[in-house]
């Protein structure tokens with residue numbers, strides 16, 4: 249076997265091996281993660297007091313407001329009831345299992361001092377705030393890659409009610425909130441010259457979740473370099489017992505508008521955060537002449 253043959257064909261052999269592993273691993277998938285709960289219109293909620301919607305382990309609890317119909321059609325997106333909070337009060341929505349995203353319709357009854365909807369993660373850190381307007385607006389509340397929504401508050405600041413209707417969500421991590429952090433210490437973003445791949449696989453039978461990446465250029469000697477990702481970028485989800493093949497140029501640099509990345513030699517370090525325990529991975533780069541493969545470094 250001459251050198252050229254070996255260099256040209258070993259990547260294909262490795263890819264075949266990874267494909268075979270992928271086929272073995274992809275056999276079964278049970279994902280509580282990502283289960284979608286269609287909008288509830290509050291039509292069957294009790295008129296007063298704390299109440300819950302949906303069922304365990306995805307119960308959502310509403311406190312601080314009421315749902316009794318006021319007979320005012322503009323206060324409802326559908327039906328004749330909604331979740332309303334009196335002026336000066338704060339309504340709170342709490343998730344038994346943190347949510348991967350939430351959709352709802354929000355309005356103030358009257359214009360003036362706007363009410364404020366605040367989204368918190370499962371550690372009670374603020375993710376975002378939104379002011380209500382005197383007209384229903386549909387809000388889609390993704391928490392950001394790798395984050396989950398633990399609770400939402402609605403502080404009613406106007407002279408009328410602050411109102412939510414048609415509340416739905418997508419379940420986030422059920423049970424464990426373990427995550428894995430992996431580093432690809434050397435990748436190259438100049439896909440005019442080199443192809444770069446990252447393979448992740450998740451051996452867990454139950455733990456699965458979103459894959460997020462941050463991209464750091466590698467500075468030249470005495471130089472500095474700035475992170476390419478303004479915020480952690482989502483690469484989709486990695487289900488239990490499944491694998492993911494990530495193409496650095498197509499899947500990461502394209503969405504960032506940085507393909508091909510040729511600055512300072514195109515060299516990059518990638519940090520992956522996966523919302524699942526004990527994920528492992530490998531990085532590979534190759535052209536017609538050269539290639540390298542190495543396991544991803546486990547940070548957490």
Ligand SMILES: [Ca+2]
Nearest residue numbers: 289326327329
């Ligand atoms: Ca309704």
